[in-house]
Amino acid sequence: xxxxxxxxxxxxxxxxxxxxxxxxxxxxxxxxxxxxxxxxxxxxxxxxxxxxxxxxxxxxxxxxxxxxxxxxxxxxxxxxxxxxxxxxxxxxxxxxxxxxxxxxxxxxxxxxxxxxxxxxxxxxxxxxxxxxxxxxxxxxxxxxxxxxxxxxxxxxxxxxxxxxxxxxxxxxxxxxxxxxxxxxxxxxxxxxxxxxxxxxxxxxxxxxxxxxxxxxxxxxxxxxxxxxxxxxxxxxxxxxxxxxxxxxxxxxxxxxxxxxxxxxxxxxxxxxxxxxx
Amino acid sequence: xxxxxxxxxxxxxxxxxxxxxxxxxxxxxxxxxxxxxxxxxxxxxxxxxxxxxxxxxxxxxxxxxxxxxxxxxxxxxxxxxxxxxxxxxxxxxxxxxxxxxxxxxxxxxxxxxxxxxxxxxxxxxxxxxxxxxxxxxxxxxxxxxxxxxxxxxxxxxxxxxxxxxxxxxxxxxxxxxxxxxxxxxxxxxxxxxxxxxxxxxxxxxxxxxxxxxxxxxxxxxxx
Numbered sequence: 001x002x003x004x005x006x007x008x009x010x011x012x013x014x015x016x017x018x019x020x021x022x023x024x025x026x027x028x029x030x031x032x033x034x035x036x037x038x039x040x041x042x043x044x045x046x047x048x049x050x051x052x053x054x055x056x057x058x059x060x061x062x063x064x065x066x067x068x069x070x071x072x073x074x075x076x077x078x079x080x081x082x083x084x085x086x087x088x089x090x091x092x093x094x095x096x097x098x099x100x101x102x103x104x105x106x107x108x109x110x111x112x113x114x115x116x117x118x119x120x121x122x123x124x125x126x127x128x129x130x131x132x133x134x135x136x137x138x139x140x141x142x143x144x145x146x147x148x149x150x151x152x153x154x155x156x157x158x159x160x161x162x163x164x165x166x167x168x169x170x171x172x173x174x175x176x177x178x179x180x181x182x183x184x185x186x187x188x189x190x191x192x193x194x195x196x197x198x199x200x201x202x203x204x205x206x207x208x209x210x211x212x213x214x215x216x217x218x219x220x221x222x223x224x225x226x227x228x229x230x231x232x233x234x235x236x237x238x239x240x241x242x243x244x245x246x247x248x249x250x251x252x253x254x255x256x257x258x259x260x261x262x263x264x265x266x267x268x269x270x271x272x273x274x275x276x277x
Numbered sequence: 278x279x280x281x282x283x284x285x286x287x288x289x290x291x292x293x294x295x296x297x298x299x300x301x302x303x304x305x306x307x308x309x310x311x312x313x314x315x316x317x318x319x320x321x322x323x324x325x326x327x328x329x330x331x332x333x334x335x336x337x338x339x340x341x342x343x344x345x346x347x348x349x350x351x352x353x354x355x356x357x358x359x360x361x362x363x364x365x366x367x368x369x370x371x372x373x374x375x376x377x378x379x380x381x382x383x384x385x386x387x388x389x390x391x392x393x394x395x396x397x398x399x400x401x402x403x404x405x406x407x408x409x410x411x412x413x414x415x416x417x418x419x420x421x422x423x424x425x426x427x428x429x430x431x432x433x434x435x436x437x438x439x440x441x442x443x444x445x446x447x448x449x450x451x452x453x454x455x456x457x458x459x460x461x462x463x464x465x466x467x468x469x470x471x472x473x474x475x476x477x478x479x480x481x482x483x484x485x486x487x488x489x490x491x492x493x494x495x496x497x498x499x500x
Contacts, residue, residue, distance in 0.1 A: 004374065004381040011369060196365045199327065200379050200426065201355035203348070275347070 027222025183269030219262020
């Protein structure tokens with residue numbers, strides 16, 4: 001790239017006007033969305049769906065007496081595992097602390113509206129045996145395991161990511177299409193100039209390179225803004241989700257990814273350039 | 278320098294050139310003359326490979342044009358200086374940039390580009406208009422920029438298509454004098470013009486074309 005080519009790139013960036021801005025915004029949205037998708041996926045995998053994490057098995061007892069009997073029976077069967085027995089009052093308080101906006105309502109309810117619960121933290125390989133034991137007990141009305149909840153979450157998350165991936169792909173195609181149109185418009189506007197450049201001895205690469213660079217810069221600018229948007233999003237979400245972190249490589253990858261996507265669009269846009277006889 | 282043999286060229290079945298044969302030696306000055314539609318521009322477009330003939334052989338500056346690979350065309354054109362009636366200047370670039378553009382294609386150092394552009398524009402009397410844009414120049418000035426651009430690479434061959442078409446008679450004679458000077462320095466010059474007065478004032482070998490055929494190859498204007 002010589003001085004003439006860089007000046008040409010600058011002119012093209014200026015001439016791309018509102019269409020160029022649309023391309024930048026689209027790449028920004030697409031890259032930020034890609035970053036969100038990746039980071040949330042990593043967070044969900046690490047925080048919610050980790051295979052090795054402790055599983056919680058909860059058994060709802062028919063009453064407080066049954067809960068005490070169940071605890072004793074459980075200790076007899078699994079002496080190494082500690083169980084926690086929660087009284088209806090404790091369950092009521094726990095729920096009120098989880099949902100502070102409903103706490104007033106929850107705390108005014110009769111405590112008998114809440115069940116007695118026996119809760120056990122187990123390693124994933126023990127979960128099946130513990131759940132089977134609890135289900136077989138006559139004191140128990142319902143057994144729920146966080147593993148089952150994890151499996152349902154995993155299914156929901158995979159559906160969400162599939163939809164997200166389709167959206168990202170659509171945005172990606174949209175970015176390519178907009179950059180393609182921008183470059184095609186520029187090429188059409190410069191048709192005479194391109195013909196002159198050829199007549200005075202410019203190689204195809206000398207003619208095409210500034211358009212490719214212009215398209216790539218639009219994409220890279222969108223990628224930089226996308227990375228900025230992602231960072232801002234992380235800052236906003238940090239108080240709520242302190243473990244949700246955007247990895248540096250994700251931020252670093254967005255500008256080149258935007259540039260590359262736009263370069264593909266620009267290359268397709270240049271296909272409209274008529275060739276020499 | 279130029280060798281054409283049995284050249285035919287048609288546009289939508291309308292013949293523009295019919296079996297043209299011509300030979301131009303290195304260092305020669307040649308006029309292409311004839312009425313409008315005689316095929317002068319097509320003749321020139323074939324010489325700088327903007328067109329390919331339907332049949333026949335063309336060799337220009339040692340290059341067999343119909344057989345030339347597409348990627349070699351740019352390098353071939355850099356050894357030519359082509360001047361057009363409508364100047365074909367790059368409108369969005371200054372006078373200096375129009376001239377340095379061809380130099381930049383050779384990746385010459387920036388300073389060298391500026392120096393060579395200045396020298397050739399000074400030769401054309403345009404050193405004070407280097408930062409002007411083509412639309413700010415008169416027709417004559419634009420034509421001189423186009424000539425400066427064609428000369429800056431010191432080409433082996435200059436092809437000029439009706440270069441005086443947009444100039445007043447005085448400027449036209451000055452331009453022909455300039456071409457003669459360039460020719461004396463050893464550059465082959467081919468000028469397409471329908472201006473007989475100009476040929477009579479600056480006589481040289483003339484190929485007279487009519488309806489796509491060479492009807493006379495002689496010295497000076499053909500009456």
